[in-house]
Amino acid sequence: MRIATWNINSLRARMDRVLAFLERHEVDVLALQETKAKPEQLDLAPLEAAGYEVAAHGLNQWNGVALISRVGLTDVRTELPAAPTFPEDETGMVEARALGGVVAGGLRIWSLYVPNGREIDHPHYAYKLRWLEALRAEGARELAADPDARVALVGDFNVAPLDEDVWDMEFFEGKTHVTEPERAAFRSVVEAGFSDVVRGDHPGPGVFTYWDYQKLRFPKREGMRIDFVLGSPAVESAVTGSFIDREERKGKGASDHAPVVVDLSF
DNA sequence: ATGGTAGCGAAGCTA
Numbered sequence: 001m002r003i004a005t006w007n008i009n010s011l012r013a014r015m016d017r018v019l020a021f022l023e024r025h026e027v028d029v030l031a032l033q034e035t036k037a038k039p040e041q042l043d044l045a046p047l048e049a050a051g052y053e054v055a056a057h058g059l060n061q062w063n064g065v066a067l068i069s070r071v072g073l074t075d076v077r078t079e080l081p082a083a084p085t086f087p088e089d090e091t092g093m094v095e096a097r098a099l100g101g102v103v104a105g106g107l108r109i110w111s112l113y114v115p116n117g118r119e120i121d122h123p124h125y126a127y128k129l130r131w132l133e134a135l136r137a138e139g140a141r142e143l144a145a146d147p148d149a150r151v152a153l154v155g156d157f158n159v160a161p162l163d164e165d166v167w168d169m170e171f172f173e174g175k176t177h178v179t180e181p182e183r184a185a186f187r188s189v190v191e192a193g194f195s196d197v198v199r200g201d202h203p204g205p206g207v208f209t210y211w212d213y214q215k216l217r218f219p220k221r222e223g224m225r226i227d228f229v230l231g232s233p234a235v236e237s238a239v240t241g242s243f244i245d246r247e248e249r250k251g252k253g254a255s256d257h258a259p260v261v262v263d264l265s266f
Numbered sequence: 267a268t269g270g271t272a273g274c275g276a277a278g279c280t281a
Binding site: 116 | 269272274
């Protein structure tokens with residue numbers, strides 16, 4: 001089974017890229033972030049013609065999350081995101097940041113869009129830390145109930161866990177994504193039992209998943225590693241390979257994030 | 267400190 005996560009920065013603007021990506025890599029389940037569309041705004045005909053469906057989509061906040069899956073492969077359990085445990089953002093749209101589904105074989109996959117945090121002194125930064133703590137608690141709860149649970153936490157974490165995950169630490173001094181509280185919150189999720197299943201095969205420095213549109217960051221190779229696939233022990237032991245599809249950041253109409261792809265064999 | 271780019275939706279906000 002091949003799963004992927006991709007901050008798409010508007011699903012409508014990039015539906016053609018999504019379709020080509022799914023087919024080129026034969027992806028089974030794709031978690032999307034920043035869909036920036038209401039479900040009813042999407043033209044799903046091309047997806048369905050290719051054998052895919054939107055298994056789930058965050059309801060109506062711009063920065064929505066979604067799961068695209070081969071038809072019939074993913075059963076969305078609305079209780080899975082455990083939304084009540086997640087803090088609400090100022091719009092009250094909790095479900096638009098975390099959405100989970102059960103894929104055939106019992107894999108639970110969550111598409112996560114961690115709050116950006118904006119500035120360190122902005123209330124959104126504290127919200128980001130609370131949100132990550134809620135994620136940790138929910139993940140820990142799932143593994144306490146079943147240590148062998150197949151759970152993948154995937155998405156845009158908006159945290160660069162290591163210094164080598166940004167192109168220049170000096171640039172990020174005083175900025176979000178690299179602060180110790182954010183990194184500690186990320187590590188807490190890992191320590192709850194969800195390990196990065198990509199980094200081992202694709203160590204840094206210089207291995208990134210995001211490059212700002214501005215200032216020629218991509219051609220200058222000035223990026224950040226902030227998109228992750230974190231797997232429970234059962235998922236980690238099922239990983240047979242992974243890659244970051246840097247090609248998707250190239251060309252006209254690219255998202256500012258590249259997809260992260262992981263192969264699993266249970 | 268500013269502005270640079272992109273998306274949405276029709277001005278300004280978010281990233």
